[in-house]
Amino acid sequence: MSETLLTFQKGGVHPHESKALTQHLPIETLPIPEGVEILLSQHFGAPCEPLVKKKDQVAEGDVIGEVEAGLGACIHASVSGKIRNIATSANPVSISSPSIIIKTDPEAEPRVNTPCNWMDLSREELLARIKSAGIVGIGGAGFPTHVKLSPPPEAKVDTLILNGAECEPYLTTDHRLMLEHPQEVIEGAKIILTILGIQECHIGIEANKSDAIEEMKRVSREVSSNGFRISIDPLKVRYPQGSEKQLIESITGRRGPGVGLPFDVGAIVQNVGTARAIYEAVVLEKPLYEKIVTISGRGIERPANLLVRVGTKLSDIVSFLGGTRPDLAKVVMGGPMMGFAIPTLDIPITKTTSGVIFLTNDEIDTNPHGQCIRCGWCLDACPMGLSPNEIGIYVEGGRAEETSQFGLFECFECGCCAYTCPAKRPLVQFIRLAKMKAKK
Amino acid sequence: MSESPLWTVSVSPHIKSGESVERIMWTVVGCLLPPLILSVFIFGFQTLIITLVSVGACVATEAITQKLFHRPITIRDGSAVITGLLLAYIIPPGVPYWIPVLGAVMAVYVAKHLLGGIGFNIFNPALIGRAFLVATFPVAMTSAWLPPIRDASIFKYMGPGIDAISTATPLYVLKHYGIQAVIEKFGSMSTIYGDFFIGWRPGCIGETSALLLLLGGLYLLYKRYITWHIPVSVIVTIAFLTWVFGGEKLFAGSPLLAILSGGVMLGAFFMATDYVTSPSQPTGKLIFGAGIGALTVLIRFKGGYPEGICYAILLMNPLAPALEGWFRPRRFAPEKGAFK
Numbered sequence: 001m002s003e004t005l006l007t008f009q010k011g012g013v014h015p016h017e018s019k020a021l022t023q024h025l026p027i028e029t030l031p032i033p034e035g036v037e038i039l040l041s042q043h044f045g046a047p048c049e050p051l052v053k054k055k056d057q058v059a060e061g062d063v064i065g066e067v068e069a070g071l072g073a074c075i076h077a078s079v080s081g082k083i084r085n086i087a088t089s090a091n092p093v094s095i096s097s098p099s100i101i102i103k104t105d106p107e108a109e110p111r112v113n114t115p116c117n118w119m120d121l122s123r124e125e126l127l128a129r130i131k132s133a134g135i136v137g138i139g140g141a142g143f144p145t146h147v148k149l150s151p152p153p154e155a156k157v158d159t160l161i162l163n164g165a166e167c168e169p170y171l172t173t174d175h176r177l178m179l180e181h182p183q184e185v186i187e188g189a190k191i192i193l194t195i196l197g198i199q200e201c202h203i204g205i206e207a208n209k210s211d212a213i214e215e216m217k218r219v220s221r222e223v224s225s226n227g228f229r230i231s232i233d234p235l236k237v238r239y240p241q242g243s244e245k246q247l248i249e250s251i252t253g254r255r256g257p258g259v260g261l262p263f264d265v266g267a268i269v270q271n272v273g274t275a276r277a278i279y280e281a282v283v284l285e286k287p288l289y290e291k292i293v294t295i296s297g298r299g300i301e302r303p304a305n306l307l308v309r310v311g312t313k314l315s316d317i318v319s320f321l322g323g324t325r326p327d328l329a330k331v332v333m334g335g336p337m338m339g340f341a342i343p344t345l346d347i348p349i350t351k352t353t354s355g356v357i358f359l360t361n362d363e364i365d366t367n368p369h370g371q372c373i374r375c376g377w378c379l380d381a382c383p384m385g386l387s388p389n390e391i392g393i394y395v396e397g398g399r400a401e402e403t404s405q406f407g408l409f410e411c412f413e414c415g416c417c418a419y420t421c422p423a424k425r426p427l428v429q430f431i432r433l434a435k436m437k438a439k440k
Numbered sequence: 441m442s443e444s445p446l447w448t449v450s451v452s453p454h455i456k457s458g459e460s461v462e463r464i465m466w467t468v469v470g471c472l473l474p475p476l477i478l479s480v481f482i483f484g485f486q487t488l489i490i491t492l493v494s495v496g497a498c499v500a501t502e503a504i505t506q507k508l509f510h511r512p513i514t515i516r517d518g519s520a521v522i523t524g525l526l527l528a529y530i531i532p533p534g535v536p537y538w539i540p541v542l543g544a545v546m547a548v549y550v551a552k553h554l555l556g557g558i559g560f561n562i563f564n565p566a567l568i569g570r571a572f573l574v575a576t577f578p579v580a581m582t583s584a585w586l587p588p589i590r591d592a593s594i595f596k597y598m599g600p601g602i603d604a605i606s607t608a609t610p611l612y613v614l615k616h617y618g619i620q621a622v623i624e625k626f627g628s629m630s631t632i633y634g635d636f637f638i639g640w641r642p643g644c645i646g647e648t649s650a651l652l653l654l655l656g657g658l659y660l661l662y663k664r665y666i667t668w669h670i671p672v673s674v675i676v677t678i679a680f681l682t683w684v685f686g687g688e689k690l691f692a693g694s695p696l697l698a699i700l701s702g703g704v705m706l707g708a709f710f711m712a713t714d715y716v717t718s719p720s721q722p723t724g725k726l727i728f729g730a731g732i733g734a735l736t737v738l739i740r741f742k743g744g745y746p747e748g749i750c751y752a753i754l755l756m757n758p759l760a761p762a763l764e765g766w767f768r769p770r771r772f773a774p775e776k777g778a779f780k
Binding site: 365384 | 449450453454457460517772
């Protein structure tokens with residue numbers, strides 16, 4: 001491609017992409033499991049209160065949990081069946097959290113979704129459908145989408161950015177989504193533009209997904225524009241290209257404040273997967289209870305891109321894919337740069353799970369860390385211009401409270417520093433520790 | 441799952457670049473070996489023995505110190521080997537074999553481990569070792585120079601009577617007798633440039649071959665283990681200041697002779713670039729390198745020694761933390777609420 005690739009100015013790393021394991025594999029639907037465990041706390045925001053009780057019958061797509069007060073999103077039954085229990089399940093982030101356990105009714109009819117013409121709906125109706133479908137930002141922290149799409153009036157938002165960068169190694173869900181369902185992503189973008197009352201949309205895609213770029217370009221040319229300006233922007237392959245601040249800079253050249261929200265620079269960022277979920281919520285009135293996940297790494301028998309029900313346990317996915325390999329050494333929920341290592345397969349998929357990576361000893365590095373040799377590589381790698389080396393040394397010296405001078409709270413834990421550190425220092429761990437201590 | 445596998449559970453990131461302190465250090469060791477091999481042909485086989493003694497003493501000192509301090513023994517990381525090589529490279533080729541042992545103890549025990557070990561030393565350990573030796577054994581350290589061997593008789597300087605054939609370094613001749621004396625002793629300027637570039641001149645064991653040190657430095661640049669900022673600023677500053685102030689009148693000095701003699705190439709590529717004792721950001725590096733260059737020229741012209749880069753680096757080392765603090769990377773968005 002002769003096009004110039006957009007990118008951000010400062011820092012970043014280029015880890016081995018490892019996407020060849022799954023990028024060519026079409027999205028496969030996992031058979032409905034015998035039961036699901038739907039976490040009441042899946043993401044950013046307040047946990048849900050259950051609306052059902054033991055032995056209730058629920059149908060696929062029924063609301064089963066709602067947030068009573070505060071920021072949050074409702075949850076839905078991902079299968080038809082009977083509530084077996086309201087209990088506690090393992091949670092990849094907060095170790096354990098309350099959950100609703102449903103036993104699947106194998107005889108139940110699948111939910112039928114009939115498309116409607118969303119152009120007839122008002123802005124409020126569109127937002128209401130997104131809210132009642134429980135849509136959250138599925139690429140990252142899971143910020144409730146109906147809130148994100150209602151920016152305060154003083155924020156002068158003029159640009160929508162769809163994040164198709166998928167800069168995390170191994171993950172290929174956004175890639176497959178853009179290749180297999182480009183119309184739905186672009187339709188979702190148009191819905192968001194309508195809600196925001198703006199015309200300008202940029203879809204940023206890393207250049208290692210050239211087939212997805214071509215497909216998205218073709219579709220965006222074909223569909224009627226209705227005054228919308230949707231452009232596909234190829235991005236340089238550089239982690240963390242998909243980070244909100246870096247993506248806004250790459251595409252618009254605007255730099256937001258270190259701690260702050262994208263509205264401050266007039267942009268709203270949504271993942272391409274969220275755009276598709278918005279399409280389904282609005283056009284099909286289908287709640288968010290299915291998720292495309294990449295199951296990859298050399299520790300799984302058969303890597304795949306799977307469409308699974310929210311609440312499906314990892315153990316069900318693993319047995320469908322032929323089990324794990326004997327040299328499996330680490331299981332990570334999410335991407336290898338920012339995901340969470342988990343100790344068990346008894347963990348359900350949530351709305352924000354983008355992948356589960358099964359890593360062997362060859363793929364990870366378990367060497368013990370040494371003293372900082374002050375090479376400064378972490379300073380070069382940090383996309384926020386912080387000093388992770390100093391934070392690490394201060395934390396080791398018991399002076400974590402003094403580290404905000406190095407921009408501690410601007411750190412979004414992308415992991416570039418620890419990735420690049422030749423002394424293998426656990427810099428993200430030091431930074432998390434510093435944040436905990438400095439907040440007190 | 442019925443089996444109970446023990447998986448690693450740790451904080452992200454879960455993948456790392458393949459780089460490691462060991463790989464960096466052993467790569468530097470590899471880049472330092474060609475000048476050692478050449479030095480055997482320039483100054484004789486005893487340079488290899490001196491170097492091996494120095495490396496062995498440094499590694500042993502590190503192991504014993506860490507054992508005594510109840511710390512993990514890290515001799516495999518290669519950093520003590522580098523200290524041993526560098527220490528040997530900056531002592532004259534005719535010194536007694538026990539000389540580097542004392543330097544090694546000073547370098548590794550005092551300058552490195554008493555200050556906290558790798559990453560916490562303020563001064564370059566090898567240079568501290570040399571500074572100690574120059575202060576305690578000034579005669580051996582400033583007069584054990586040997587004329588380069590021209591006939592491949594590499595065992596010629598082994599055995600007694602080395603004192604009788606010691607010579608003077610080009611910088612010594614230049615300082616005390618002027619450029620004409622240099623030409624009389626070492627041949628025409630073009631011969632000098634050729635010989636000095638390859639390494640055939642009196643000097644310390646590993647400092648004479650500008651060519652091989654340059655190649656090693658370029659490889660480190662290619663591997664991105666070092667950046668150009670420090671070597672270039674050191675060399676350019678020395679060349680420029682020598683050109684301005686190094687001649688009979690202003691703008692008449694010989695910049696090329698200045699950078700091909702003494703320890704400029706070794707210091708600029710392998711000592712001033714030591715991570716621990718130099719700043720890591722571009723602006724800090726340029727100032728650090730320029731400071732080294734200026735102090736080197738000052739010592740050469742006005743100081744008591746003909747060569748100054750060793751002390752110039754040692755004088756700049758303690759400024760590195762300050763330079764690091766003054767020139768931090770630019771924050772992603774320094775101004776709050778900036779809307780551009």
